[in-house]
Amino acid sequence: MPDNKEKYAQLQEAIAKHKGERGAVMPVLQEAMNIFGYVPQDVQEMIADGLGTTLSEVYGVSTFYSQFSLEPKGEHVIGVCLGTACYVKGSQKVLDKLSEELKIEVGRTTKDGKFTLNATRCLGACGLAPVMMIGDEVYGRLTPDQVPEILAKY
Ligand code: FES
Secondary structure: OHHHHHHHHHHHHHHHHHOOOOOOHHHHHHHHHHHHOOOOHHHHHHHHHHHOOOHHHHHHHHHHOOOOOOOOOOOEEEEEEOOHHHHHOOHHHHHHHHHHHHOOOOOOEOOOOOEEEEEEOOOOOHHHOOOEEEOOEEEOOOOHHHHHHHHHOO
């Protein structure tokens, strides 16, 4: 696909730009996210080759930071806040319930491509804790019991 060719060319440019910098993997992965929307295996390989580092290093960085995803994003991206205010009000339980309902781990996308489940830092709505976002929609004062009903809307 010509479209993809262009993306790979952009990636090569990003690699060339950061090559030789300390910690170049991070900014190049960020650029890869902007270009592709996720970081597939062949892109990780290109980054490793291009920067003269190992695939395991690139993979390590991309799995450590939640802003990088290794698969295409789902139609609806869910972000559950694990910031302090939300955490103390039980957001982990909400996250666990979502994970159970959607049958996916955090950071993954459902098989039908409908939902991606992420944990996030403070969303700036601590007064509504615990908070999650689905796309641009904010849900506050959540309990795990509300999860199925909310998911059913999508
Ligand atoms: S800690 Fe969750 S919105 Fe601030």
